[in-house]
Amino acid sequence: MTTTAATITPDMITPFINAVRQVFQKMVRVEATIQTPYLKTHAGSTYEVCGIIGLSGQVTGSVVVSFSDAAAEKLVESFAGTTLDKTSPDFADAIGELANMIAGSAKQHLGGRASISTPNVVIGSGYTVASPSGVPCVVIPCNSPFGKFAVEVSIKRNAA
Amino acid sequence: MTTTAATITPDMITPFINAVRQVFQKMVRVEATIQTPYLKTHAGSTYEVCGIIGLSGQVTGSVVVSFSDAAAEKLVESFAGTTLDKTSPDFADAIGELANMIAGSAKQHLGGRASISTPNVVIGSGYTVASPSGVPCVVIPCNSPFGKFAVEVSIKRNAA
Numbered sequence: 602m603t604t605t606a607a608t609i610t611p612d613m614i615t616p617f618i619n620a621v622r623q624v625f626q627k628m629v630r631v632e633a634t635i636q637t638p639y640l641k642t643h644a645g646s647t648y649e650v651c652g653i654i655g656l657s658g659q660v661t662g663s664v665v666v667s668f669s670d671a672a673a674e675k676l677v678e679s680f681a682g683t684t685l686d687k688t689s690p691d692f693a694d695a696i697g698e699l700a701n702m703i704a705g706s707a708k709q710h711l712g713g714r715a716s717i718s719t720p721n722v723v724i725g726s727g728y729t730v731a732s733p734s735g736v737p738c739v740v741i742p743c744n745s746p747f748g749k750f751a752v753e754v755s756i757k758r759n760a761a
Numbered sequence: 762m763t764t765t766a767a768t769i770t771p772d773m774i775t776p777f778i779n780a781v782r783q784v785f786q787k788m789v790r791v792e793a794t795i796q797t798p799y800l801k802t803h804a805g806s807t808y809e810v811c812g813i814i815g816l817s818g819q820v821t822g823s824v825v826v827s828f829s830d831a832a833a834e835k836l837v838e839s840f841a842g843t844t845l846d847k848t849s850p851d852f853a854d855a856i857g858e859l860a861n862m863i864a865g866s867a868k869q870h871l872g873g874r875a876s877i878s879t880p881n882v883v884i885g886s887g888y889t890v891a892s893p894s895g896v897p898c899v900v901i902p903c904n905s906p907f908g909k910f911a912v913e914v915s916i917k918r919n920a921a
Contacts, residue, residue, distance in 0.1 A: 655815015655878025662879050693891035718815025719822050719893050728885025731853035736879055
């Protein structure tokens with residue numbers, strides 16, 4: 602564990618694990634398996650396609666859902682029901698909508714009023730994504746028939 | 762104008778223009794000049810360093826503050842009072858804090874309750890950032906003694 606200004610507890614991460622499972626089952630119609638979450642200690646983007654959603658309210662933070670190019674392409678095909686080019690706005694919209702559904706499902710179980718922003722979708726390679734160093738960030742490594750992906754949750758509770 | 766599901770009005774953009782001016786004046790101690798805003802019609806990141814903040818509440822959306830490598834380095838030096846390496850967490854924190862101050866200052870004048878997320882900072886080159894195609898996105902081109910930068914505002918009002 603690194604020393605951080607805020608603490609993160611399992612009840613802040615479990616809603617995201619459940620949300621990933623549910624969204625993949627219902628919307629993508631494949632099973633997502635979850636590996637052991639760990640604390641992120643340095644900036645970086647594991648994969649090439651990231652959907653980023655902001656959280657605010659009694660809980661403030663962000664969720665980054667990150668896929669390899671190959672996984673993102675297969676996922677979008679299954680989710681949208683058609684093959685989409687990575688440069689198409691519909692491709693980014695599909696990734697953004699997936700991140701939106703995961704964050705939207707999780708926020709209801711965060712134990713406080715939280716609302717979510719619209720998604721931003723970053724596509725490229727060799728870039729890094731950093732959340733504030735004073736807010737703990739937990740990486741949830743996931744797997745699916747389309748390939749591995751990761752959900753990064755950086756959140757803190759605000760004083761009531 | 763392209764056809765979008767939501768509309769964006771000048772009173773939703775002016776708070777961001779004023780916020781950029783104020784934050785640069787007070788916190789970076791340089792003048793930022795604002796060029797004519799325009800509607801963004803395709804995904805893309807103009808510059809290499811982006812601070813991304815989510816907005817939610819009666820107004821939902823996101824703000825992307827985007828700098829060239831060179832401008833970001835000079836800006837962080839002036840803002841933090843010391844030279845910071847681009848790979849340092851403090852560098853990303855400084856860019857994130859700047860985006861946070863711009864979004865935080867603007868949200869008070871958006872004519873509705875809005876709250877902001879923590880920032881994510883993307884650093885790299887050749888990546889694109891896309892906001893949802895159903896939400897209009899306005900690019901505010903800016904200039905400063907450190908170089909050009911841009912503030913991209915993608916927002917919609919929610920039904921009361």
